[in-house]
Amino acid sequence: MSKNRHSLEIELNAILKASNDNIVITDGEGKVLKASPNCEDIYGCSRSYLIGKTVFELEKENIFTPSVSLRVLKERKEVQVMQKTLTGRVVMATGIPIFDDHKTLIRIISFSHDLTEIQKLREDYEHLQAKMKQYEFKIKELQEKQFGNEKMIINSKKMQKTWDLIHRVAKSDAAVLLLGESGVGKTAFAHALHDLSDRKNESFIEVNCGAIPENLFESEMFGYEAGAFTGASKKGKKGMIELANNGTLFLDEIGDLSLDNQVKLLQVLQSKKVARIGGNKMKQVNFRLAAATNQNLEQLVKEKKFRQDLYYRLNVVPITIPSLRERKEDIYQLIHHCLSKFNKKYQSRKSFHPTAIDALLKYDWPGNVRELENLIERLVITSETDIIYPGSLPFNEQSDHSRHTNWSELEHFDDRYLTLREALQAVEKNWLERACRQYKSTYEMAKYLGLSQSTVVRRLKKYHIR
Template sequence: MDKNIHPSEVELDAILKASNDNIVITDGDGQVLKASPNCEEIYGCSRSYLIGKSVFELEKEKVFTPSVSLRVLKEKKEVQIMQKTLTGRVVMATGIPVFDVNKKIIRIISFSHNLTEIQKLREDYEQLQTKMKQYEFKIKELQEKQFGNENIIINSKKMQKTWDLVHRVANSDATVLLLGESGVGKTVFAHALHDMSDRKNESFVEVNCGAIPQNLFESEMFGYEAGAFTGANKKGKKGMIELANNGTLFLDEIGELSLDIQVKLLQVLQSKKVTRIGGNGMKQVNFRLVAATNQNLENLVMEKKFRQDLYYRLNVVPIAIPSLRERKEDIYKLVHHYVLKFNEKYQSHKVLHSATIDALLKYDWPGNVRELENLIERLVITSDTDTIYPNSLPFYETNDDNQYTNWTELERFDSQHLTLQEALQKVEKSWLERAYRQYKSTYEMAKYLGLSQPTVVRRLKKYHIH
């Protein structure tokens, strides 16, 4: 060993050779004093080339960009950055300043880890995610064009015309007024408008104007500041309008709003600002408004129950949703959809007899799609046979001209593989057993069954009823 070399130098050189990291040491002016041997592989130039060079020069030569040592000299603190090297690699570089007693930088020690493979994997993953999103968007777009929302069954021309209009206005910020009877699916259409808009990743806030008591509606809608009234939240509360900021505000049953609330809502729509109860400041809000009603707002305006100026604000794009009796072509698909849905939910295998479907098609459906959905769920739950017959329908009426008898009983006989004669005997035995339990003598049984007393005696003996 050269006696002129200080032991600390020897130790430092040993550390540089043994380290798996790429270490570069510069002086307080950014001139390279030492470098580890494996720098050549990362930076694309030999250790002897690096030593003596200024990091200013090396950065210009793109040996590494940006230079972590330069950042340390500028910020006078430890710095961690991502670097690109002359070899095209990506490294995570950390620069640590060494100060003298006068707080002057005398050395900068930088070390880096090769992250090229990780960076490549990350870039590949991000590209894959981008492609996946593109494919998902295309698939969703095709599904929307062909079928619409999964809860909106489209088969009739009336419904297709309505859906086309929804599709056209979804990407705009225009206020939409959904019109239709109760149960036609106004809420589903409101969700569809939101899901197909640029606001789809923001909040969808639904307010049922008829379900919230009038004395609570203002605080729920506009929010309140801390201590605004007795029982108020100590921290205050955001209203529905604030919660819908950047998203969609859906006001269902808007015809139920009181006139004083209508005035305040109109102010918000005009100014796009909302003031909480008990507050002075106005908060800027940006939302897309969708309203819905089953009432005739024009008539309410004439009756002075709804403000005309608010009506014009809402009636920018009116969309009338046809009732189920106006689009009976959709009933078959709706029935199929709900039977599948509830069979899966309740793990059953129910099917509707063709006569049952005929009866559903003839019905007027005053409760619209909601009534149909609820009925199918009830039939799937309560039917004791896998085939659901017309007599299970609450609106099904039997009469002398009806071609259908007791479908449930026939299904039971059929499942037991009985012949007509065997089925008749089973029914006869059931009637005799019931009469035997209800009456005290064979004479009374005969009168009830419409048979002679000797016939009743013979039949009781035949079926061993004692």
């Protein structure tokens, strides 16, 4: 018996020595009987100091803070606590009660696992998260200062080059002529030009030259005095040019301006003075001029449809905004930006199927950003399902499904004396039967056919396909 006890003692000491965790064993009264050699590293005191002391004493001395063994003594069940030791370590301590056959508490074994490194990593992570939040806030703040209300998507080199030029020009008062196809975002760049300038706190006055009737151009641009003409306001009215004083005057669609009105505008640009209709007093005006057109003004000058002197007044700093097909790198981000905006606007949760994204990326976008934005708004509103498939796209003939159609099958339809409608139904039924043979579910069929799952179900019922 003595020999067995000695062997058990050797084994227990070996376990205490080999364990990575600190182990402390007390009797049923909380007196320390054994402890691991590594207790000095964790608790800052030697094993010999602990042995013989009670957990009550050790807690008072702040060696066990709090003592897990003391908690076990009181609660008579397994307990787990976090301890902060004299050495500055963070320890997870677990206390386990040992009872004899009479349910008398005879031993308490506690395991203490050093979590200092984990705790430090956690603190570092939380600190990093806090820093990230600060950076996100600063980035958002900078973006709002830079971009105003417009969200600029700038990934492509061409757009970055254009944006850099806007930055350089913004601080000057030089006239800027924004060129580019319809829908590329010339108005957004005009706003950015104003927001980046020293005039950002003054008015930004936008005039669509193509939308103002020729006979109303003078009254709209120059304003009028009270009673200047029949129907005029009794108080008179400031013109667009006067309203733009100290700010920015943006003339959109400048190429649509008639020759007569071009002369009147040129006089103001040369003198920087304006007189209201019905008045004799010339008012000094100070504004930054920006103009935009999707027309070739040089060609219009050659055709005598646009004044050369006005063209040179406008064309101080020409900036061409690249079309969407010239900056393919921006399309993916633009899609998700527009999708997020319209999901929020219409309180929906629409998303694009990957094959629909592919089709959108391959499309040439002749209407540029405006076309993309309008299409996504329409899809968010009209899509039957939360997932938008290629079949919903108006240019779906470019999708893989339609390119792989076996058109040779249609050659035999005329031999069967089918109408066009009957022939189209036969093709549709053929595709549905083929999808049924290849795929196990209507969801897989929908993905293959570029339709919504509900549409597939309806058409299977229509053709009695099982």
